[in-house]
Amino acid sequence: MTNWAQPQFGGAPRSIARIDTRTGTRIVVSDLTNPAQGDVFNCCVAYFTDLALEKTGTIVASVTWFVPVGAGRDVGDVYRIDSNTGQRSLLSDFTNPAQGATGSVPSTGIAVETSGQILVDSHGSAISPVPKNRLLRIDPNTGNRAVLSDFDNAAQAPLGSRLSGIALEARAGRIIVGAGNPASTAADPTLLFRIDPQTGQRTLLSNSSDPKQGPPFVWISEIAVVPEKANDAGFVAAPTTNSLASPFGPVK
Structure with missing residues (x-):
């Protein structure tokens, strides 16, 4: 999990912590202020925007950093x-055109496909002259970036902005991403899209403004897909007869 720093240290998630699920014991795995573990950002406010695990157990984490004064x-x-030592190595530099698409920074949302490729939500940087709301695919060996789905491109279907949250549908390999309404640059991410992993084509899965689909979203942040055969896959609503009963059924 990412861990927020105290306000005097920038008030942002600057470390990754591991929690023992049996005891609740916490340890810091990697701290962006620790030079012994790799790059630090003394010039700037730097923070983890999201993280995911690779098959090998290593962590891939997106980082955003900025200078808090001036332009x-x-x-x-x-x-x-490295999930054991916390050592950080730069995989993909979003300012390096030799590694692909530039002009954007990571937003909340990173996932690892079964192929090992890495998906990252991104948005235009503060100095980008045009919106760059893009779902990027990153090669795990070279760090090279390719635009899988450009949310500013109507040819790939419904538009979106301020990408936030990502998950994979295990069986089909399709991608679920949250985004905002592009009609307003300040719109909170309240639209849920399904994306074809081959073409990047998007379909609107859940529209927050449609009351027929349920209560509206306030802000889509993190997304998870419940496996079809999981014990809680049939969860619809909390029971009305016993407020203490589990909505997912009896423990097995």
Whole structure:
């Protein structure tokens, strides 16, 4: 999990912590202020925007950093982190055109496909002259970035902005991403899209403004897909007869 720093240290998630699920014991795995573990950002406010695990157990984490004074400029990277030592190595530098698409920074949302490729939500940097709301696919070996789905491109179907949250549908391999209404640059991410992993084509899965689909979203942040055969896959609503009963059924 990411861990927020105290306000005097920037008030942002600057470390990754591991929690023992049996005892609740916490340890810091990697701290962006610790130079012994890799790059630090003494010039700037830097924070983890999200993280995911690779098959090998290593962590891939997106990082955004910016100078808090002067002209606004934010920069993004993706790091690979040793889950035992916390050592960080730069995998993809979002300012390096040799690695692909530039002009954007990571937003909340990173996932690892079964192929090992890495998906990252991104948005235009503060100095980008045009919106760059893009779902990026990153090669896990080279760090090279390719635009899988450009949410500013109507040819790939419904538009979106301010990408936030990502999950994979295990059986079909399709991608679920949250985004905002592009009609307003300040719109909170309240639309849920399904994306074809081959073409990047989007379909609107859940529209927050449609009351027929249920209560509206306030802000889509993190997304998870419940496996079809999981014990809680049939969960619809909390029971009305016993407020203490589990909505997922008896423990097995």
